[in-house]
Amino acid sequence: MAGKEDLHKPLQLKGVKKLFKKGLKEKKEALKGVSLQIERGEIFGLLGPNGAGKSTLVKIALGLIIPSEGEVLLNGHNPSKPQAKKGVGYLPEHFRPPSRLTPETFMAFAGEMGSLSDNPLSPTDALTLVGLERSAWSRQMRRLSKGMLQRVGLASVLVHRPSFIILDEPLSGLDPIGRHDVKELLMQFNAQGGTIFLNSHILADIGNLCHRVGILHQGSLLFVGKIEELLAKTGRAQLEEAFLAMVKGEKDA
Amino acid sequence: MRKTALLARFTLIQGIKERFFVGLLVLLVFTFALSQYIGILSLANPVKVVTDLGTSSITFLALALILFFAITFLYKEREEGMLLLILSRPVSRVQYLVGRFTGFLLLLAPFLAVSFLLLAGLQMAIYSRVYQGLPWIPVALFLKFSVVLAFAVLSSVFFTEQITSLLATISFYVVCQLSHQATLIASQGSNPFAAKITLMVERTLPSFELYKPFKFAQAPLEYKLLLLFYSLLYIVAFILLATALLERKDI
Ligand SMILES: Nc1ncnc2c1ncn2[C@@H]1O[C@H](COP(=O)(O)OP(=O)(O)O)[C@@H](O)[C@H]1O
Numbered sequence A: 001m002a003g004k005e006d007l008h009k010p011l012q013l014k015g016v017k018k019l020f021k022k023g024l025k026e027k028k029e030a031l032k033g034v035s036l037q038i039e040r041g042e043i044f045g046l047l048g049p050n051g052a053g054k055s056t057l058v059k060i061a062l063g064l065i066i067p068s069e070g071e072v073l074l075n076g077h078n079p080s081k082p083q084a085k086k087g088v089g090y091l092p093e094h095f096r097p098p099s100r101l102t103p104e105t106f107m108a109f110a111g112e113m114g115s116l117s118d119n120p121l122s123p124t125d126a127l128t129l130v131g132l133e134r135s136a137w138s139r140q141m142r143r144l145s146k147g148m149l150q151r152v153g154l155a156s157v158l159v160h161r162p163s164f165i166i167l168d169e170p171l172s173g174l175d176p177i178g179r180h181d182v183k184e185l186l187m188q189f190n191a192q193g194g195t196i197f198l199n200s201h202i203l204a205d206i207g208n209l210c211h212r213v214g215i216l217h218q219g220s221l222l223f224v225g226k227i228e229e230l231l232a233k234t235g236r237a238q239l240e241e242a243f244l245a246m247v248k249g250e251k252d253a
Numbered sequence B: 001m002r003k004t005a006l007l008a009r010f011t012l013i014q015g016i017k018e019r020f021f022v023g024l025l026v027l028l029v030f031t032f033a034l035s036q037y038i039g040i041l042s043l044a045n046p047v048k049v050v051t052d053l054g055t056s057s058i059t060f061l062a063l064a065l066i067l068f069f070a071i072t073f074l075y076k077e078r079e080e081g082m083l084l085l086i087l088s089r090p091v092s093r094v095q096y097l098v099g100r101f102t103g104f105l106l107l108l109a110p111f112l113a114v115s116f117l118l119l120a121g122l123q124m125a126i127y128s129r130v131y132q133g134l135p136w137i138p139v140a141l142f143l144k145f146s147v148v149l150a151f152a153v154l155s156s157v158f159f160t161e162q163i164t165s166l167l168a169t170i171s172f173y174v175v176c177q178l179s180h181q182a183t184l185i186a187s188q189g190s191n192p193f194a195a196k197i198t199l200m201v202e203r204t205l206p207s208f209e210l211y212k213p214f215k216f217a218q219a220p221l222e223y224k225l226l227l228l229f230y231s232l233l234y235i236v237a238f239i240l241l242a243t244a245l246l247e248r249k250d251i
């Protein structure tokens, strides 16, 4: 995995703005100048209520949405360039793999789709890694539970042995056991040197997982730093209270 | 190229797993049986009548296949995050569109082949002969529907709502199907403006008059090759336009 990309930060955003056109005249400023850097080897959590602009930010990072203003570097490259995506995995929000395929068939597809790494995992190894029970491997995915589908989604990201994964709300819609398992998986990935950027609107998930967090509210990044720093800054004992204080403070201002 | 082929292959695999293809074939057998019955009633040229009716049923069902499968497929892929997942990989938007489009063609071709083999089999069984131009009819339909499919891809990229894209593709089909007759009628009317408009429509959009299966079957090879070229021009134009739109789109 040692290569040129290690010299660059996994992700750098500078003054990123995004203006969506809604209808003829109406416009929506989803991001109002966001600057952010992700360090190699960390787990970074972007927190924010629904509609804050988290998904927009992530899609801009991957070149799926073109920012109205600002600079984006993914692995040191413009994200629209193929080499920027080397070693990067992404799981979209509400991802559902094709309902008529089985996890095995889908993994064969996902594996070939982005064969960037020199030694990708085999589809079955990836399914084992995410802990999908073997009896589900050959069942059509419309018959699988949401937790199982999320595992398949993660497997399709991990199959390339990425060094940096971007996950949009990876824990939403999972039951407590599912959350626990996915978190465990993410920590394991991180322990082996992987970098993680994840979005969430559920604070409880983030607390014991992320090294650093960012708080995004109505398109502005209100805070970036360690959770302890956030608690100290707001003078609260709980992440949830600190988050509310941050977001409410913005509203009053 | 490899990515495009992969996308095409999996479009085909996903298509085959959809249950409604079986439904379509059952429906086809049913309509064939009905057309055989009508064919027996017609005294003049039963084989031609049966071919005609069979071709109409296949045309209708192939159109249904394109609309319901291709358009639904593209919207579902957008909603369920597959499009995002694919494009986050080193896959360009042209590769994505060409791959899916080719996959739809791969699905259409065997559907037409099986339908016409069934039709030929029935004719052999009942009349001990097959309408002589029969092998060319699926080719004409394939060319025509490739153009419709390319348009369906374009309209699916353009419109946010699936239903709008469906309606647009149906309208496109109807306009292309009727443009020649409209020109004829308008040229005989007293309104020169209307005549100009209809002629312009016929010349700008693909005219499906040129794809009439029986005419195509009897036309010389040069005509067939020319029509292939004509179809390719529209397909390339529609897919390029769709790519240009998708490049600009926030997905
Ligand atoms: N393609 C789009 N067109 C118009 N508006 C959009 C689009 N995508 C997102 N938005 C708007 O931008 C804002 C941020 O959305 P999003 O990034 O999805 O927020 P989050 O992921 O934090 O819930 C919302 O108000 C949403 O309506």
Ligand SMILES: [Mg+2]
Residues within 6 Å of the ligand: A051, A054, A055, A056, A093
């Ligand atoms: Mg979101």
